[in-house]
Amino acid sequence: MDRIGLYELKPFSKARQDIVVVSQEGKHRLNIHALLEIDVTEASKAIKALKGNMDISFTGWIIKCVSQAAQEHKQLNSYRLGRKKIVSFNDVDIPIPIEREVNGEQRPLAYIVRKANQKTVEEITKEIRLMQEQAIDTSIEVLGDLTSLEQWLLHSPIWLKKLGVRLLRRRGLLKKKHLGTVGVTAIGMKGRFPGWVIGLGGPIATLIAVGGITKKPGVVNDIIQIREYLHITITADHSIVDGGPLTRFISRLTELLETGYGL
DSSP: OOSSOOOOOOOOOHHHHHHHHHHGGGGGSOEEEEEEEEEOHHHHHHHHHHTTTSOOOHHHHHHHHHHHHHHHSGGGGEEEETTTEEEEOSSOOEEEEEEEEETTEEEEEEEEETTGGGSOHHHHHHHHHHHHHSOOOTTTOBOSOOOHHHHHHHTSOHHHHHHHHHHTTTBHHHHHHHHOSEEEEEGGGGSOOOSOOOOOOTTSSEEEEEEEEEEEEEEETTEEEEEEEEEEEEEEETTTOOHHHHHHHHHHHHHHHHTTTTO
16 A cells, blocks of 8 residues: 555745745744734725726735834834844835746745835835736846845855845844835735734844735624724734834724725
8 A cells, every 4th residue: 555645746946945044033033923803894995996096906005004103113113233222214114025926836026115104005006016027037036126235145055045144133224225124914915814824023123914804793883883804913023122112003003004094
């Protein structure tokens, strides 16, 4: 009796290796997670109503809300700088994954929406659309304009990438320049995903993992109605952010999402 059966063997690709290098940085952070359910019923209606007049996406709108909340609560838009300092930024640079087909398979390619807090939902959506059409360099699998150092590092062997990520740990200015600050990954926008996803944190300051939208009863003005709830997980670095600032950030982000900010 054959206990193994049929199977398919694939190489552990360079892209998978890069994901491992970045994700493993989460083990070196003091991650705290917040799981949220946010009523986005009114925002969903507004986006559907506006789509006839302008090109806006749900993901683009979430990025706008996250960037606004991070601008107002800069502790979530901060990095360690050496051993004794924390650096907070005015610009909110949001790294996101953009799924593209590479060599016959769908892969998430990295892209950073720079100064997202200064852009409209429509501008962010347009920028994402452009990246969805950009030609892909399969040797680096990163979208957008890259510095010569970034291009060199992305072409380097895996051990050198690990060293580069390690050297960035407490170099907040370089992390901002090359990695952005507040990450947004909208897993729930890829298909039916009725729940939360808990991110590993990685090397970036704060990670917003967007799950799916589910319909369930909610109370509005003491009346039970069917509402649409968005599942979001926020992962922050406890060495930089305490419970109070994190709660205030969550409160503001919830307000922006529930009121359809930027629409």
